Amino acid sequence: MIENHKPKIGVYVCHCGSNIAGTVNVDDVRKWAQEKLGPEGVVIARDYKFMCSSLGQELIEKDIKELGLERVVVAACSPHLHEKTFRTAAEKAGLNPYLTELVSIREQVSWVHTDKAIATEKAKSLVSGTVQRIAYNTPLEKQKVPINANTLVVGGGIAGIQAALEIANAGFHVYLVEREPSIGGHMAQFDKTFPTLDCSACILTPRMVEAGTHPNITLMTWSEVTNVSGFVGNFDVRILKKARYVNEDVCTGCGICTEKCPKKVIDTHYEAGLGYRKVVYTPFAQAVPRFPVIDRPNCTFFQKGTCKACEKFCPTNAIDFKQEDEFINITVGNIILATGYDLFDAGRVTNYGYGRLPNVFSSIEFERLSNSAGPTGGEITLRDGKTKPETVGIIHCVGSRDKNFNNYCSSICCMQSLKFAHIVRERTGADVYEFYIDMRTPMKAYDEFYQRVLDEGTLFVRGKVAEVTNAARYPHEKGKLIIHVEDTLVGKQRRIPVDMVILSNGMEPRHDAKQTGQTFGISCSSDGWYIERHPKLDPVSTMTEGIYIAGCATGPKDIPASVAQGAAAAARVLDKILQKEVEMEPIRASVIEENCSGCRICNSMCPFNAIAFIGDLKVSRVNPALCQGCGTCVAACPAGAITGTGFSNEQIFAQIDGLLMTV
Amino acid sequence: MAQTKTASLTKGAGFKKQEDLTLLNEVSSATAGVSHLEMCIQCGTCGGSCPSAADMDHTPRALFAMLRAGMRDEVLHSNTPWMCVSCYHCVVRCPQEVHIADVMYTLKSMAIKAHQYKDNTAPDFSQTFVDNIEAFGRSYELGLAGRFYLQHQPLRLPGMAGMGWGMLSSRRMNILPSRIEQIDQLKAILTKAKTLELTS
């Protein structure tokens, strides 16, 4: 078919300044394309300093119009950067956008190779591959799908709350799902926030209340997303609403049940194991929603069948021991994941003795200890709950910047440690040591806070602590914790006896981040954080259209950055909603029915159930609205009866031929 | 003008010699395994962990900074490697997985080759130990103790007599060395091995 008529192809080789031209002989590639690829249909080959500039684009538009080009090949950067640019330019000149292809000779050639001759050769063969392929490209039309205006936000920490409020305030509906009994996240546990020392609860709770009462927000706490299907514009989401054993319709949140519950357990979650809570409880006083939840595994009624104190005293008969878990299905157009982080388990650093030495505290333990709503009412004491420390050591980088644990810097620990130092000095007057590798205080007013803590007399020691021990070597160390460290600025080992050690734990991806990512169809980096579509230019999007990420789910962040990301993700979602419909890439499979033998192998192959067997005709047929274009069925069809637009067998075969052409 | 400037600059101590930027690499490649020495972030975990740091003239961390700065003589003169007790606390705690203990072995053998150690007690102890092994294939505690103490710590001998007698009388120290059967095979292996060096 095409053999008789080779479409007219234009080849454009970009210098990208010296980015490409420094390693690839651009002129040689152009000449070669013009001469050697002439028989393949190349009628014009040009090179230009910056093809993506408006002048570069005009060059293409002009050639399309004047030379009647039917295909355009641009050898430049990755298609993930500029494919859209050139397709739009070609479209302006009247060429279907899918008849333009990019060849990546920057990311795949000039940036990764050094030998100019070899790089040039490789560039030529890549160009040749695409020239061969593009002859088989066909014009395609984008499909438009209407967007459901509802949004799902997963995670009710500060990033998720911010995102939900932005969208709700713009007038669109949000489902805010949180797996704990209350929204608020880690921020609800903190005492003060650096560097301003605002009371964390004071600035957070108004936002929580707003989210809890907003007419456009459906709050679903004690709930988890279990399944997501569909695509941008129309996701079907299944949510598990765990039984609270409290009827939310009649509960007033008066708290009498909690008061009357006779059983106390250690609160490993909100109080970080330092305090106790009842078995029917709200995690903290300002919890949103205010409904309590019964901790079933610990409840005497569920264990032994007796007690029911809560039920007896509830003035509105809201306690419902028969309540069961239920599933709720919703449909949304976009999803924002703000699932946050887990605190690094300091017990893994055996040499710091956490979990073995009583007066070694984790960062979150200290937050609770210093919080006026915490177990000691804000008194900073040793583990005995009474004694005030006279010397305190604060250790940075616990579990961070360490190949034995996590490679990355957790970014908040320096500021968190400075905050601790300030609070300890202020409340106890104790001598405070800070042990750091490097001080990292780069954001607004952060370094000023470092200056302030210096000024308060905190003793800074540059050195990563080697060990915390209770083995005294000298009489003055008896009964103390001894911090072993090299003071690297002095070049000497020091043993510093202290009463209390505070570890600045790093952040880790959620323990189930990978599993959650699979539910939503997004992936994690090797560290376990979710991968952004582009780390700099698209930090709240993912590879999956319609799924956005915000806050610590993508990596360690402080509160301002998390809030900014929540808002940014909301803006991206609003942009989508306001467009009312979304364009879908027209890469689809279709069955050539006369070739179909009706074997139905493809039916089970499709993960989206897009292929149905038409009983009357004994052939299979692809539903283009469901097909996502992965091409698995194309590869699987034993009769070769399925073709995939954009990636047809002819295109790939031609590209292989082109790549292997001797240059 | 330019000449005067150079002349005045060379007076500064830092300009006496050109920095030896190959030193770090030399040490790294002469170390068994992959040393990761170039990855050191100078955090001091090693210096903080070291049980004998108090008796070192430089902490291990400082020594690595000196390697980077190409201070060959100062490093090879340092007693730090000789004070290493091979407890591997630093190795397992190092956040950058530097094989610190093995680097210390490398520095010791480099110092021996360059005859640049300050105090010959430790090198001689090692050499005496090795001589025994090369002769018998096994270590020989009495021979080692006798030869070594007479040479280096004669004053310590009287004080240790009781202990030595205790060891001998309980037959915890043998009077005669034991020898492996195929000592010639071992000697052939070691002779060949001495002609080989680990470089790249």
Added chain:
Amino acid sequence: MTDTFEPVIVGFTCNWCSYRAADAAGTARVKYAPNVRLIRLMCSGRLDPAFVLKALAGGADGVLISGCHPGDCHYIEQNYKALRRFLLLRRTLKGFGVEPERVKLVWASAAEGVRLAHEINAFVEEIRKLGPLNWPKWDNQSGRDLPADIEPQPIEEVPA
């Protein structure tokens, strides 16, 4: 230039992970062997075993297949199908008398540019050790005849 054998390798990458890993390697200027030419597919599940045979027949000495890590597929689970086809393909190649090691499957997420570069280097060395692929030409244009005992057979499709 030394006269060491420089293998030609065709690589099939997934648009969502390994192609982006190649982008990431480029952005980070990670250097790797220039022997591999990549083809972008939407998914490793699109990989028709015929592509691999075509590449080997057309002069490639090795074929690299790369997709998302198990569980990370952009299309839910199609990379598992690629894995199954890959395993069958290796068996088929053995039947053809071609070393199955000439085809390699590598999982690489979009963040793993360094890893992909590393795998490419390792693969190039592996193929270099195997030497050029002595695969009889399917046509006679090269002037070489097929050995009498080998009949050109239609490529067997593997419904994964």
Added chain:
Amino acid sequence: MNKYIYYPGCSMEGSARAYAESLSQVAKILDMELATVRDWNCCGATEYLSINLIPAYSLIARNLAIAAGQVNGTNELMAPCSACYLNLEKADYYMAERPALGEKVNEALAAGGLHYKPGSLQIRHLVDVLVNDIGLDVIKSKVVRPLTGLRIAPYLGCMVPRPDYQHRWSDHEYPLELDDLMHVLGAEVIDFPLKTDCCGGHMSQIAPETAYELIRRLVSEADEYQADLMVTVCPMCQMNLDAYQGEANRFFGTKYQMPIVFFTQLMALAFGIDAKSAGFGLELVSAKKALARIGVEAPAPEPASPRRKPDGLPMPPHRRKKYASGREASDEKIAVAE
């Protein structure tokens, strides 16, 4: 029957005879078959590595090559001495990690008609084998004379849990394998904070004052916890703490009398072997007084320092790490003195 290729090391024939004798008793009772490496040579301790790298690794690798030739149903090479264990494991590991080292060492070995392929052997320490292969339950079942009333400071030393190239230990800093082993013998086990600190190594020879300080730290801490004796797994540790304790006492003007015995001696004792056959009497700081407690009704010793009061703030959970074999550690609590 558990089979191992056995590398005794030089000390087992000399200063650590008590270790060798008690081990042979224990092995018999636990049905362990130990096939000694033929004509083994010294591993070079920590000395040869300081002199010359390739000869040092060749010296070690000769043993590996011979042992690999003896593989018969098992490729597990077991060493009771910490330094020997580490050297053997290190050579095996580095010869693979740095192929250049492996090639050079094999070039040297070839001069003696030998060759070693790294990875051919699994190199194990005795304690690892006892805890992970034989198992604490089996050991417990063989106890006929529980060590009830004996207060023990378990001391593992450095070179067994570190650097631990093959991840055979539950922790680098605070492994509890030896604690648990002593516990099943019925002894009262101290949560000894210095359980993996250094004994001074060869410093007792070349820089005695450095060594005395390290010995003092260990002995005084064990004394602080009112231990009856310390148990060790390493001939060098035993030698330093036992033979040089007197010198350290003289140096600091202290009067510690802390017996240091090999853990296998206590196992043998608990298995019903008589004290002499278990190698007792060879130690220089006598364990006589400590042994008198066994089988005798002894009053419970006072805790070294006040135990933590149950009031105050709760402690974070101390999650024990798992053994390499995946076995769970014994549930019973270990005596804690803080």
